[in-house]
Structures are given as structure tokens and as C-alpha cells.
Amino acid sequence: MKHLLWRSALTMVLTVWLCGAPAGAQQAAEEADPKASTNTPEASTSDTEIEKEAKEILTRWASALAKAPRFSVTVETGYDTVQPSGQKVEFGSTRKFTFLRPNQMRLDIENRDGSHRGFRFDGKTIGVFDVEEKVHATAEKPGTFEEAVNNTPNTLFALSELSFYYAKESGKREYYLAAAVYAFAFLFPDGAGVPPDPIDPRLRAACDLYSRGLTQGLLADDGEEVEVKAGVFPLPFGSLTVTFNDSQLHWASDRRLTDFVPAADLEIGGLNNRYRRPGIGAPLAASTVLLHSASHVNDFVAPKVKVPVNLFLRITQPRQGLASGQLRGELELRADTDADFVRVDDRDLPLEFDPTAALAYQLSESTLWTRELWGFFLGDLLRVEQATNLAALSPYRPGRIPVIFVHGTASSAARWADIYNDLWGDPRIRDNFQAWFFTYDTGNPIVYSAARLRQALRAVARQFDPEGKDPAMQRMVLMGHSQGGLLVKMMAIETGTKLWDTVSAVPLDQLKLSAQSRDMLQESLFVEPLPFVRRVIFMCTPHRGSYQAGGRIVHWVARFIKLPGDVLKAGTDILQGNADKLKLARTGLPTSIDNMTPSNRFIQTLATxxxxxxxxxxxxxxxxxxxxxxxxxxxxxxxESAHIDGVESEIVVNSGHSAQSNPGTVEEVRRILLRQATEVCTETGVACKRPFRVNDENTGADTRTQAQ
Structure with a gap:
């Protein structure tokens, strides 16, 4: 600690005295003086008189030192160490710094044990000496002292901190950019020095100064969004010329990234955890727009998705640029779906992303919350609002196993936010799986919603893997909560005529129906397992019905459900010419509430x-x-309704019905997905991107464990 203290003191002195012009410190000091320019930021009303006086003293001191041709500073240091015996030993030293412009500097260190060592610079060489050991060493370093110390790591880091601090005080964006430039030069010397040691305590702080300085320095005038563009940007000591290739804005198949919001500025609420992937660069959350909507091929990406992106400014020869005041750099934009690393100075460095911030930002602007009840009552709502019921948060990526989330009654895909956030915060999941969310109008008949899910899954497989060559696509995992679990089950069963038998004792082909109605009934009631579905997860699923669905109030509410137009048309078609052949002629077309009533023949049959x-x-x-x-x-x-025989594992969590974000639920789903990845990796060689072990105790049939 003692070394850090005196080095910090030296760095502060050198920064103020020698580097006033390049760092903008002298200018900042003069501007902070109440007697100086009218651009001076006023002290906040909460500042005490003592704070104001201290600032004035510091300002005068900084201004005087920045102009002084010669001065000296003496620093007394001391610290105590307790020996194993309990005895306290005191150590200390006297350090005297002497400066003479333009190229003279000497440091003498006299320790309390009598040893004497030091450092000197004379405009030609830098030397160190130790009187007690009678040794010395020199290295050629011609030039002024400013040239010798301006680009040292200590100075660069201090200048980055000072620039950022003054930027916050003054609101001047050029100082934010200066903080980013100095931090970049500290981190990446580009052949003009040695990069910081991996255990240097300043390393993470420098990454943050670079990220925040870049973000704040490129903010638009409204202060809300970052402007990702080329241009010439002023610095306190020169300028920064930035290039940018607009092709980097292209994302997915036919989208453009836009409206970049600093992720670090977003306050997150409503999610249990926040996951940041630390690294280099500024984490942003971007919106997207379609480039050619008329010719757009459905990529199954949610239309209002927010994309975690990283903005990286690569500065060419930063330390040489600081000496001249003219710097050049290139902005590099990457989505988290495109890259995890960036190569700088022959090193692959992780990029920083904040996926939780992007997810929360998306949810804050989503219509899913208000659509939950409307989707329960209005059976055609989704068909009016969007072309597909299946949506992802990122483009399809071959080799990653699809996980399909299916929500429950009077709910929406937003209810999966916590578990998705927790699972995709795990690189073992993120690197081997891709998530899609199925949304449906939950008041519709279950067989109808299941048919829509089946059609959506077939469409995805047909579009992205038409020849069935992607092993990951052919091994989907489906997960359904509550009613969604019943839809999931219908993707993995063979019904034969069992479901049709609950409707009629007469074969389907003997009824008088239009071709459209016949196709709908065939698709909905004669089900075969989808060949690419290999694993299903039932969460709080009423396999034998819900006692709540059987209540009078619930059934009274269900009377207000409006079924989809094609269902009503098919129902009219069926009833008009076949009423005497149908078992539902008296009750009419069922809703999902009817289907989940424990006494309903549909749910009783499905359970078998x-x-x-x-x-x-x-x-x-x-x-x-x-x-x-x-x-x-x-x-x-x-x-007793949620339990079924024949499952590979069963776990009981202590929770209410909305158990999606329960920690026990999250960990069980994580275990199941890692098991799936292990199997797929072993069988096919895909989904092997990260080594992992599975804590797989629950693998036997009908295994039951209880999680609190």
C-alpha cells in the first residue's frame, strides 16, 4: 500500500505540473476558478462553504504548479507491521521530489533504516541508484521531462481518471473522450510500451473508464442515445478522427441496428438477477428496423427485440498520437450473437455485454403485459398483430439446440423473462442452445392452440433445416408452463382416434364438411409426435385438469371468450350438417377453460x-x-393432476403456480438442458462448445426430489 500511496502522490504532482496542457488539467483548473471564464460550471446548492473554499484552494494550487518553472515536494510515509510474536514494527521513509523545467528531475528516498536510493532524469538519460548497495543503472531518454513521463502507465491512468472526473463536473464531452483515449493508451500501448499486468488493480478501472468515457463522449444531444458514426471529435489537447463502416449496422437476415442506448445507464427492476459479461468496450442495447419489409423473409426474430451490442474504439498508435495531439481511430460494432472477443495487440480479449439490460429494456417497451388478458378473451388477437406465433431474441444459429418456451393461461412470453435471463447468463447454456418463445391466445381450444404450435415448429424446421442435416435442430427441447405444458405434450404423443372419439363416434371422413374444416380437425385431433422434438419439460401442468378451471366463476368468465374466426366457421360447418353425429352438439365449441375442467372428456383422455x-x-x-x-x-x-408416470425425472418446488422464476425450477431446467447438451454432443459432435459436467442425480424413471 505504501508504494501505491507515494506513486499516486507523484503522479498527481506530475500531472498537474508537467502535463497541464496535454491533459487539459491547467485549462480545467482555470475554468474551475470563479474568476475565470463564464463557462465555469456552478457548484451545486448542496456544496458547503468549506467544500467551495477547498475547491478554490486546490484550483489555485493546481494553476500555480502548472506554471511553476521549479519546485520541490517532500513526502513523509509510514506504516506499522505486527510480527507473529505480537511486536509492532514501524517502517517509514522520506521522499523528496525536485523538479526543474524543462528536463531536470530528481527523487531521493531515505528510509528510516538509513538506506538511501533514488531516481534522476537530466534530459539525456534516466537513472536509478542505491547508495547502500553502491549500484546504479541508466538508460538513454533524450528530450524534455514531459516527453519522458507523459506516456508512462501511471501518468496515463491518472490523466484518464482526472479527465473523467472533470467531464462529470463540467459536462464537457471532449473530456469524456479524453478519458477513453488515455485509458486506451494505458491498456494498449501498441508497441510503445508494456501493457498492464493482469493483476494490476487499475486494469478493471481502466476498462470502465474507457467504456464510460466512450459512451458519454459519443452521446447525442438529447443525452439518451449513443451516436455510432464517423466524424472528427474535439479533444482538450487536439482532435480524434474516427471512421466507421456502416455495414456493421446490418444484423440478422434483413435488419438494421439503430437507437443505441448505454446499457450501464439502465436501472433494472423486475428481474431477480443482472448478468454482465465483463470485458472491453462499451455495452449498449440496440433496437432494430427491417430494411426491406416487402421482401422480408420471416427470420422468427421478435419485431421489437433489443440487441446487446458492444462498441469498441480502436485507436491507432495511441501514445504517439497523444504526443502530437492528433489521434485516429475506428469504431467497431458487434452484436453478442456475432462475436465474444476482439483482437488487440495480438491478444484476444473478451467483449463486454449487458444482456440483462437489453432484456429489461425490451420488456419495458413490450405490449405483452397488456396483451395477456386480451389474448385470453380475443381469440384472433395474435393473428391480427403478427404473422407468426413463434419468436426469438436472436437469429437462428446452426449447431445450437432450440429450446421452445410455451406460456400458460392468461399469460405471455414475458413470464419466462427471469428463467431465460438466469439460464442464458450461463455460458454453458448460451453457447449450446437458442431460445424461441411461442405465444398464443390462451382462451382458444387447446387442440387448436396445439395445432398452431405444431405448424410454427414445422415452419421453423422447414425454413432453417429443410434437409434435416442440423443435429441440433433435430433435437429440440420444449418447455410448457400450465396450459402450455398440455400444448407441449401434444407435440410428443400419438393420439390415434382417441381425441376424435371424444367428439364423435363417427369417423371424420363420414361427416359432411368443407375441405378447410376437415383439414383443421385432422390437424388438431389426429396427432403424431414431431420427429425433431426429443425432450419435453412440464411445469405446473394440469394433466388431469385444474380444479380452478372447474369453478363456477371461471366458467362464467369463460363465457366472454371470443373464439377465432376460423374455429367459429369450422364449428358452424360441423354443427349444421352433423349435429346428430357429434358429442359436443349440446355444449357447443369448447374453450381452453372447458378443456381443463377435470370432468371434461378431452383432458381425461389426454391424461391416458x-x-x-x-x-x-x-x-x-x-x-x-x-x-x-x-x-x-x-x-x-x-x-395429483401435475404428476404423471413415465417421466425421466420429477422435482417438487415449494412455490405457487407461477414457479418459472423459482430458484429450484431454474436449477432443474439448467440440469436438464446440460444433460441434453451432453447427449447431443456425444451423439453428434455439436453442442460441445464449452466443457461441462452435469449434476445428474434425477435420471431414473419416476424419480422424485423436493426442492425448497
């Missing part, structure tokens, strides 16, 4: 159909309280 061979199934069941699990409930679904 097992998951198809070759598909691994897992149950996550929520139970409230401390009573017997078998008699428990999550407030909506009883344990």
Missing part, C-alpha cells in the same frame, strides 16, 4: 396418452406449504 418412445419427459411440480406433497397444490393445479 403417454409420451411417445424416444422423447424424454420431465416434470416440475409446484406445491405450496409444508404438508404432504401428494395432497398439495400450487393454488391452481393439484399435485
Amino acid at each position: 396418452i403417454p409420451v411417445a418412445p424416444g422423447v424424454a419427459a420431465h416434470s416440475i411440480i409446484a406445491v405450496q406449504g409444508d404438508g404432504p406433497v401428494e395432497a398439495g397444490t400450487d393454488g391452481v393445479v393439484k399435485y
Whole structure:
């Protein structure tokens, strides 16, 4: 600690006296003086008189030292060390700095043990000496003292800190950019010095000064967004010429990145955890716009997605540029889907991203929250609002296993935010999986919503893997909460005529129907397992119905559900010519609430159909309280309804029905996904991007564990 203290003192003195012009310190000092220019930022009303007086004293001291041709400083240091015996030993030294412009400097260190060593510079050489050891060493270093010390790591780091501090006090963006420039020169000497040691305590601070200085220095006039563009930017001691290739704004198949918001400025609420991936560069959250909407091919990326991106300013020969005052650099923009590292000075360095900030920013502008109840009552809402029910937060990437999230009743994809944030904060998950979210109008008949899910999954597989050559695409994982679990199950079962038999005792081909109605019934009620679905996760799923769905109030509310137009048309078609052949003629077309009523023939029949061979199934069941699990409930679904035989694992979490963000739920899903990645990696050689071990205790059939 003692070395850091005296080095900091020396750095402050050198910065003020020798580097006033390049750092803008002298200019800053003069501007901070109340007697100087009218551009001086006024002290806040909360400043005390003592603080104002201290600032004035410091300002006068800095201004005087910046102009002084000669001065000396004496620093007394001391510290105590307690020996193992308990005895306290005091150490200390006297350090005298003597400066004479333009090229004379001497440091003498006299320790209390009598030893004497030091450092000197005479405009031609730099030397160190030790009187007690009778040794000395010199190195040629012609020029002024400013030239000798301006680009030392200590000076560069101090100048970065001072520039950033003054930028915050004055609001002047050129000082923010100066902080970024000095920090870059400290981190990346570009052949003009040695980069900081990996354990240098200033290393992380320098990365932050660079990131925040770059972000604040490039803010638009409104102070809300970062302007990613080429230009010539003023610095306190010169200028920075920046180039930028606009092609870097292109993202996904047909989108342009726009409206860059500093991720560090976003305050996150509503999510359990915030995940930052530390590294170099400024983390931003970008919006996207379609480039050619008329010819746009559906890429299944959510239209209002916010993309985590990194902005990196690569400065050419920064230390040489500081000496001349004319610096040049290039802005580099990367999305987290495109790169994890950047190469600088023959080193691959991690890029900094803030995916949680981008996710929260997206949710704050989303219409999903207000659409949850509307989607329950209005069966055609999604069809009006969007072309597909399946959406991702990033473009499709071959070799990554798709995980499909399917929400429950009167809910939306936003309910998966916490578990998605936690899982994708794990590089083992992020590097081996890709997430898609299925959204549907939850009041519709379950078989109809399941048919929409099946169509969406087939469309994705057909578009991105038409020949079935991507092993990861052919091994999807589906996860459904509540009603969503029933939709997921219908992707992994073979029903034969069992579901149709709950509707009619007459074969489908004997009914009088239009071709459109017949196709809809065939798709909805005669189900076969999708060949690319290999693992399913049921979360709080009412396999035998929900006792809440059987209540009078719920059924009264369900009367206000408006079914989709094509369902109503098919229902009219069926009933008009076949009423005597149908079992539902008296009750009319069912809603999802009808389907999930425990006494309903549909849910009773679906419960008897097992998951198809070759598909691994897992149950996550929520139970409230401390009573017997078998008699428990999550407030909506009883344990006895959520439990099914034949699953590969079952875990019970202590939670209410909305158990998606429960820590036990998150960890169980993580375990299941890592197991899937391990199997796929072993079988095919994909999903092997990071080595990992799976804590896989729950692998036997009907295994049950309880998580609090």
C-alpha cells in the first residue's frame, strides 16, 4: 500500500505540473476558478462553504504548479507491521521530489533504516541508484521531462481518471473522450510500451473508464442515445478522427441496428438477477428496423427485440498520437450473437455485454403485459398483430439446440423473462442452445392452440433445416408452463382416434364438411409426435385438469371468450350438417377453460396418452406449504393432476403456480438442458462448445426430489 500511496502522490504532482496542457488539467483548473471564464460550471446548492473554499484552494494550487518553472515536494510515509510474536514494527521513509523545467528531475528516498536510493532524469538519460548497495543503472531518454513521463502507465491512468472526473463536473464531452483515449493508451500501448499486468488493480478501472468515457463522449444531444458514426471529435489537447463502416449496422437476415442506448445507464427492476459479461468496450442495447419489409423473409426474430451490442474504439498508435495531439481511430460494432472477443495487440480479449439490460429494456417497451388478458378473451388477437406465433431474441444459429418456451393461461412470453435471463447468463447454456418463445391466445381450444404450435415448429424446421442435416435442430427441447405444458405434450404423443372419439363416434371422413374444416380437425385431433422434438419439460401442468378451471366463476368468465374466426366457421360447418353425429352438439365449441375442467372428456383422455418412445419427459411440480406433497397444490393445479408416470425425472418446488422464476425450477431446467447438451454432443459432435459436467442425480424413471 505504501508504494501505491507515494506513486499516486507523484503522479498527481506530475500531472498537474508537467502535463497541464496535454491533459487539459491547467485549462480545467482555470475554468474551475470563479474568476475565470463564464463557462465555469456552478457548484451545486448542496456544496458547503468549506467544500467551495477547498475547491478554490486546490484550483489555485493546481494553476500555480502548472506554471511553476521549479519546485520541490517532500513526502513523509509510514506504516506499522505486527510480527507473529505480537511486536509492532514501524517502517517509514522520506521522499523528496525536485523538479526543474524543462528536463531536470530528481527523487531521493531515505528510509528510516538509513538506506538511501533514488531516481534522476537530466534530459539525456534516466537513472536509478542505491547508495547502500553502491549500484546504479541508466538508460538513454533524450528530450524534455514531459516527453519522458507523459506516456508512462501511471501518468496515463491518472490523466484518464482526472479527465473523467472533470467531464462529470463540467459536462464537457471532449473530456469524456479524453478519458477513453488515455485509458486506451494505458491498456494498449501498441508497441510503445508494456501493457498492464493482469493483476494490476487499475486494469478493471481502466476498462470502465474507457467504456464510460466512450459512451458519454459519443452521446447525442438529447443525452439518451449513443451516436455510432464517423466524424472528427474535439479533444482538450487536439482532435480524434474516427471512421466507421456502416455495414456493421446490418444484423440478422434483413435488419438494421439503430437507437443505441448505454446499457450501464439502465436501472433494472423486475428481474431477480443482472448478468454482465465483463470485458472491453462499451455495452449498449440496440433496437432494430427491417430494411426491406416487402421482401422480408420471416427470420422468427421478435419485431421489437433489443440487441446487446458492444462498441469498441480502436485507436491507432495511441501514445504517439497523444504526443502530437492528433489521434485516429475506428469504431467497431458487434452484436453478442456475432462475436465474444476482439483482437488487440495480438491478444484476444473478451467483449463486454449487458444482456440483462437489453432484456429489461425490451420488456419495458413490450405490449405483452397488456396483451395477456386480451389474448385470453380475443381469440384472433395474435393473428391480427403478427404473422407468426413463434419468436426469438436472436437469429437462428446452426449447431445450437432450440429450446421452445410455451406460456400458460392468461399469460405471455414475458413470464419466462427471469428463467431465460438466469439460464442464458450461463455460458454453458448460451453457447449450446437458442431460445424461441411461442405465444398464443390462451382462451382458444387447446387442440387448436396445439395445432398452431405444431405448424410454427414445422415452419421453423422447414425454413432453417429443410434437409434435416442440423443435429441440433433435430433435437429440440420444449418447455410448457400450465396450459402450455398440455400444448407441449401434444407435440410428443400419438393420439390415434382417441381425441376424435371424444367428439364423435363417427369417423371424420363420414361427416359432411368443407375441405378447410376437415383439414383443421385432422390437424388438431389426429396427432403424431414431431420427429425433431426429443425432450419435453412440464411445469405446473394440469394433466388431469385444474380444479380452478372447474369453478363456477371461471366458467362464467369463460363465457366472454371470443373464439377465432376460423374455429367459429369450422364449428358452424360441423354443427349444421352433423349435429346428430357429434358429442359436443349440446355444449357447443369448447374453450381452453372447458378443456381443463377435470370432468371434461378431452383432458381425461389426454391424461391416458403417454409420451411417445424416444422423447424424454420431465416434470416440475409446484406445491405450496409444508404438508404432504401428494395432497398439495400450487393454488391452481393439484399435485395429483401435475404428476404423471413415465417421466425421466420429477422435482417438487415449494412455490405457487407461477414457479418459472423459482430458484429450484431454474436449477432443474439448467440440469436438464446440460444433460441434453451432453447427449447431443456425444451423439453428434455439436453442442460441445464449452466443457461441462452435469449434476445428474434425477435420471431414473419416476424419480422424485423436493426442492425448497
